[in-house]
Every structure is written in structure tokens, then in C-alpha cells.
Amino acid sequence: MSEEVTIGGLEAQLIEVVELVGQIADQDYDRAQRLEGLIAGLQEQIDELTGGTGGPGASGGVPLPQGGGTDGEETPVARPWAVRATAAEWTELADWVDWLQNYYQLKGENQIAVCWPQHGGAIEELAGLHSSWKAAMLADERAEGTGDQSGYWHDRSLWDTLGRVSRAVPNACRNTGHTAARPLPVTDRGLLPQPVPQPR
Numbered sequence: 001m002s003e004e005v006t007i008g009g010l011e012a013q014l015i016e017v018v019e020l021v022g023q024i025a026d027q028d029y030d031r032a033q034r035l036e037g038l039i040a041g042l043q044e045q046i047d048e049l050t051g052g053t054g055g056p057g058a059s060g061g062v063p064l065p066q067g068g069g070t071d072g073e074e075t076p077v078a079r080p081w082a083v084r085a086t087a088a089e090w091t092e093l094a095d096w097v098d099w100l101q102n103y104y105q106l107k108g109e110n111q112i113a114v115c116w117p118q119h120g121g122a123i124e125e126l127a128g129l130h131s132s133w134k135a136a137m138l139a140d141e142r143a144e145g146t147g148d149q150s151g152y153w154h155d156r157s158l159w160d161t162l163g164r165v166s167r168a169v170p171n172a173c174r175n176t177g178h179t180a181a182r183p184l185p186v187t188d189r190g191l192l193p194q195p196v197p198q199p200r
Helices: 003-024 029-050 087-103 120-142 149-168 171-176
Strands: none
Touching: 003 029, 087 120, 120 149
16 A cells, blocks of 8 residues: 555545544534544654645645755755644634634624535634734733734734635535535646757
8 A cells, every 4th residue: 555545545544534523523522532532643654754744624635845955955945834733723713713703793695605615615714813813912011002013913914814714615615514625627738839859
């Protein structure tokens, strides 16, 4: 069995367990805790096989670019928040998203679908919004009532980002429950310009 099949199988199991946890969390806390332990175990196995680049919604099934330096050195590669975040950071983000949803009483197009952790675009937008919220609130607090960072965050970040989060999640997720993202076509590599030979 190849490593890709093993990773794919583990990711499928992980997604299934995540969905089960979401369905029963309100009904049976103890069962949810056990399932979350299974999720963590599956995630650890995926991380071991992929070098830490797996996880719900992490890459949307698209392989992430890998570093390849010269002289045996790894070239740093930019990675999405979803693949570099720790379990504690995921929990912090989920808690903050729940707080945001309830504190601002988000409704309609601004309401965040509960399956946002399964949608890469929503994950990245919410992680960025959370990070900018922390920076703005801390700066505003340090300004002791003379800063405008909180107002700027509300004006420039909050509502625009919520609109993008909404567009990153299929409408069906809000209407009938989570719908898995369907694979979209990838770039036709045959259409890329061919390198021009350089004179020596």
C-alpha cells in the first residue's frame, strides 16, 4: 500500500470523525471527548506521514509546494495557517469564532457556517481575522482610550472578511449541512511557457 493511499485513508477517517463529533457534541459530551481523542490520534498519524502538512481543510486535496534548496538546505516554503497551526491554536480559533458569532449576533450572509474548519478559504480568512483582532485590541488597550485600532478593525477587517468567509463556504452548507468541497480543475501545466534556452 502506498503512502498516498494511507494518507488519503487517514484523512477520510479524520473527516468522518470530525463530522460525527459535530453531530453528537451537544448530545453526549463524554462521547465527544473520546472522539476528539481519536481525531487527535488520526491527526498525529497524518502529520507523521506528511511532515505536518495534513488536517481538515488544510490543502483541499491539493498537494502543497515543497521546499527544495541547493546544497542540501531546505528552502523555506510559505504554508497556510491550517497546516502550521497546533491543536491549541485550532482550539483557540474555534473558541474565538464561536465567541465572535455570538457576540456580534451574526446572521444571514455574515453568519459563519459551523463546518468552516472543512473549508480552506474560510479557515485562512478567519485565522487572519483573529490575528488582526488580537493585534487591534491589544494596541487599542495600550493606547488607553486614545487609539483608533478597534474602530479601524471593525471598519476595515471585520465585515469585509466575513463576506469573504461566506463566499468560501458553499451555500449548501448553510442550507442542508456540510457539503464537501468538490475538486476544481488544476492549472494545465502544458500551457505554461517553456523556458527559453540561455546563451552560454
